[in-house]
Amino acid sequence: MPPTDASAGPGPASVPVAPGRSGPRETEGTRDTASFGDGEDTLDLRLPDEFVALFAGGTADAGSGARGAGQGSAWAAAKLGPGRAHLTEVTDDLLDDIPAWGPTVTPVGRFQLVPVDVEHDLQLIHGWMNDPAVAAFWELAGSHNETARHVRAQLDSDGRSMPCLGMLDGTPMSYWEIYRADLDPLARHYPSRPHDTGIHLLIGGAADRGRGLGSALLRAVADLVLDRRPACSRVVAEPDLGNTPSVAAFLTAGFRFGAEVDLPGKRAALMIRDRGLRGLL
Structure with missing residues (x-):
């Protein structure tokens, strides 16, 4: 979801953006489409092939298996830096092989x-999650086990969500979750389309917040998604509606406001970056 850097320039103090919290705390709900008004945001009832494969016991080609060593496309260990050379292969078919996306x-x-390596990256991510400014939105402050459970739940699942470190000029400075919004509980709350891709983001260091990094990186990652996932027509996020700096950061990054959405624990602003509008916004 939104960035910890909530403003692209001078303005209110920035605050980290919380994830949608639509996973473990999700409850059954009714999709409310009345507030959308945009004729293009209509519900497409055709299920993605990957989604069908998940429930039909699909093969590895359908991306239904858990990620693990020895599967998927290889990626150069040299890109990862010291201490990460063992991350040589990753399976991530539902998200079109994020490790192979490369730098931008x-x-x-x-x-x-x-992609996060829990053993290597846990201490860093745990520190970020326990920053009070981050914890207020992500609600993952606590022990190392709390952080590890959150990350491993994604790494050990079917590949619909990938936790990543954001490396800026070789330095880890942000935590991202790239996920299939159309296969997520979030899809119950808006008229999703096949291959909609969601973003959660936090900027780790206080010194990196409030100076426009969030907006610049949100735009870059949204463009990466659209470039590397040709079937995806939209990148979405759901920052808290009351987090004005975060919503402003998404607008600066080329997202448009889609609707207000009631999610478990918050009223969210559905932010959308459309493939067709990326050259205009």
């Missing part, structure tokens, strides 16, 4: 998403 040049530096 942004206005703030060279950026790359690198």
Whole structure:
């Protein structure tokens, strides 16, 4: 979801953006589409092939298996830096192989998403989650076990969500979750389309917040998703509606406001970056 850097320039103090919390705390609900008004945001009832395969006992080609060593496409250990050379292969078919996306040049530096290695990265992520400014939204402050459970739940699942470190000029400075919004409980709350891809984000260091990094990286990652996932027509996020700096960051990053959405624990702003509008916003 939104960034810890909530503003692209001078303005209110920035606050980290919480994830949608639509996973473990999700409850059954009724999809409310009356507030959308956008004729293009209509509900497509055709289930994605990957979704069908998940419940039909599909093969590895359908991306239904858990990620693990020895599966998927290889990626160069040299890209990962010291201490990460053992991450040589990752299966991530539902998200079109994030490890293979590679780096991208942004206005703030060279950026790359690198899938989390729990053993290597736990201490860093745990520290970020226990920053009071982050904990207020992510609600994952606590022991190392709490952080590890949250990350491993994604790594050990069917591949619909990938936790990543954001590496800026080779330095880990942010935590991301890239997920299939159309296969997530979030899809119960808005008219999703096949391959909609969601983003959660926190900027780790206080020194990196409030100076526009969040907006720049949100735009870069949304563009990466659209470039590397040709079947995806939209990137979505659901920051808390009351988190004005975060909503502003998404708008600066080329997202548009889609609707207000009631999610478990919050009233959210559905933010959408459309493939068709990426050259205009």
